[in-house]
Amino acid sequence: MSKELTKIQKKILEYLIDQIKGKGIPPTLAETANHFGYRNRATVQQHLKAIEKKGYIKKNPKLSRWIELTLEDKFFVPRAVLGEVAAGNPLTIYPDAIDTIELPTIARMPKDSFLLRVKGDSLKDAYIFNGDIVIVNPNLEPKNGQFVVAILDDAAVVKRFYKRRSQIELVSENPEYKPIIIDKKYPSFNIVGIVVGVYRSMEKRRAG
Template identity: 35%
Template sequence: MNDKPKLTPRQQQIFELIQRAIARTGAPPTRAEIASELGFRSANAAEEHLQALARKGVIELVGGTSRGIRLKAGTLRTVNESRKKGADGAPASSGLLSSLSMTLPGLEQLALPLVGRVAAGSPILAQEMVERTYSVEASMFAKRPDYLLRVRGMSMKDAGILDGDLLAVARTREARNGQIVVARLGDEVTVKRFQRTAHGIELLPENPDFEPIVVSPDHPDFELEGLAVGLIRNDMLM
């Protein structure tokens, strides 16, 4: 019995758009962004397609946030496999998912350490910081992560990143404006949206209840730890 999700061309287009957004910025798009990208007249049309994707088990929708779209574990692998051949048995047309299947094979497993609280002055991947190691399908991510970070707090809730979620992080010392990053400020590690200005760096929350963090160019304790490249819920790895 074939239980792989069968997507319409429009649903597949939206699914790939979500993947591109996560690969580019670390967060899924808003309904308005999907509507604008695909030429819909309103965000309601995007919402209808997202609801259909959720019913098919491809994504999970989280209420109360404009970017509350999560990919479900194993989704990329199963959709990749269903697209390898068309209805007539011929190879399907190439696209984002088919290219991902070449660079990140669906059966490849990554051993990702889960980092909990980070002690002041300790490397983020110091052995004492690692709670455990998970085996995760590589095809869940457009960019290969190096570790998982347990999210603390709700400062990024409007980007769909909630307390207790596991953020997949690729180690880097560089970031572009708009990307979601993991940064160290003195004794704390924080997840925020990166913005470089003429006056320094701003770490922007995605929750109006939180204030931006302004980092001066000569701040001695600022360090960029990595980029967000995916998000999974803790119960996906149980």
């Protein structure tokens, strides 16, 4: 039997992976059917059966939401990288994904959070290096001392956030860069989100 998945089966498997790895919870037949516009759960059911037969998933019978992925190699899930950020030399954020990285299954993305790749060594004093992926959560209020991604004049920076009495300071880790004081000069100033973590894949060696 061919182990190849058909186009639709592949789409469904991708949806499963996306839900399980991204949301952390496998979808029900009804949810999957709804997502693909099927009027009937049985359609999904049969696709899952086919996918299971080809060895890509395993289902615990009779239990809801218990699809398991059996892809030993699939410990990494493709995720869109939305842009690049740096401190010191701000770069523009791109509207669409600039790249896709393989995020490991350990890294579950909180709702609405996204990934940015760090470019350059200007954050090296914060132990963040060229190529590292920062996970940005836009749903959290920044607290003093936390790293934030902020927009200044259509460019993105990663800096530490400090709210003072009358102003906001964005402090660079590298003492060569002086703190940015946010006042009326920056009408377009915007906090994109806070950096909740740094992930570095151990797969490939990066250039020092």
